[in-house]
Amino acid sequence: MAVSAPAQEQHMPQSEPTQSEQAAAFDNWLEQAGPRIAWRNDTINAIVQRMAPQLAQLPEGGTTAADLAMGLHRMSDGQLQAATAHQQLLDFEAAINQGVAAPSAKIAGGVDKAGLGDGSNLVFVPITPCRIADSRKADEGKLQRNVVRSYYKYPISNHGAESGCGSDHYSSIGNGDGISPALALTVTATQAEGSGHLSIKPFSFFSSFSETSVLNFRPGETIANSTVVAARTMDAPNLPDFWITPSQPCT
Template sequence: MKKHAIVLAMMMAAALQAQTGHAQEKQRSARGDLVYRIVTKWSGHVQEAYRADVRRWARDMVPVFSQVPLDTLAKAADAKTFDAMNDMLLNDGERANMSLMQGIRSGSLKTPEKALGDAAADLVYVPVTPCRILDTRIAGGAIAGNTTRDFDVTAVANFGFQGGSATDCGIGSVGSFAAAVINFTVVTPSAAGYITAFPLGTAQPLAATLNYVAGDIRGNLAIVKLDQGPAANELSVYSFAQTHLVGDVVGYFINPQATNFNCVETSVSTFNINANTINFFNNPACPAGYKAITPYCWTASSGVYSQGGGYNANLNTNLTFCAWQNTTGATQQVFGGNVCCRVPGR
């Protein structure tokens, strides 16, 4: 990838020099060097994040690199992020903006796809008040040496049958979840050894959740993955030596879940449009954490007509605008606001 990017950058630099044949040699060389830096720095990102054909992207970007002023190109080359580099070029005039957008429309750039959480990896932690879910001194008896015992952790209304609390410990009603945070305590093991907690139905890992010596009373906090299959139990605990075991849950990790949009409306701003003019006005900004979804634009003035609305591409503040044409001979009032949304997630 790096070798390909270097060759591509050299090709782009040569193309730029060919387009600027009447410029001074020194300026052509400086522009070529800056293009070389940008392409070698970001071609890998373009290919990975935008699933782009890098050569098509290069062809679409040549007009952008050749048209922007040299000082703007230098700032773009020094940008720390790809978005910041794009902003430097996009904010330097309509031609650069249109050239970059052409890359997206032509297919050399594609919008990155983002998902709301990976169901297996992007788990959400929920803390709970510490609560006992198992105690073999009260129910079940000591775990025999070199054996495994299974325990129920999720969808339990009363943990009393395992020697735990006579409640659901604040986790019984949440359904299945992927992992639990449990403080395990061994009580008077018969010999030195260890316990290993692991998901039900899986191979016992070569790892120790807690190490102990004979007669010990010792605890350790562990995050334990749980089985999410149809079995009643989700957790297995192996013990090297005979021991009693106590388990107190302090939290759990649950799978992410898409939720409905949470939307608000901004205040409505009033703008004055002069007689016989066409103009646009930026709408109020969204609250922190929200993004503008759509502008709303209206007027009660006869002879004033909407010319559309959308995002203001020249600003980095997620502002939308409303455009108007006033065909009357007097100043008229128009109004604009934003519908702003966020995805709360879980």
């Protein structure tokens, strides 16, 4: 016969773990996490060492090896593993070399339009509106709290994109050659699980998080906002163009 404990005993609060129990739990976690930590450190060190010659050539004030290492440490295991792929490393090198070739001198005051770059970088190129992503239909599903998701300036089927508005990084979304320095986006949030905000950040090797909100949302509401986000301008299709991060789960 099974005998239930009195209700008073069933609801007695559990005691806090002792200091020795906490230390044992931490040691156990460290033992299990040790191989993963070692892999991350070895991987990051290998990438930084490979990029060191290019970083050394950057103008004063440019990205340092410490900056690169810090950015890599912020990546998830999946992002870090993807960064070790041969094409990704080539894209890293291309981006750094692009910084090496850029002039280090600051632009003087009173700069006219021509001094800022060619006309294609200063002109909006109208395109037919197209839904390049929809998390309601995406393979990854709903955006999760404080989890960064990568997006491209061209449609990708597993991101829930519409069909018929360009199929690759040489699509019509750009200035004729597929390279657009920025995108005018309309972002819509719905099915939110709590009140929060959504941030969009241009792709960076060093941080995927942004403290700037482009859209505030609440449960039970569908709300949209328009913004302009800088996009990757080098031809490196394996790298994302921008990141979206919600503070609460939503689609």
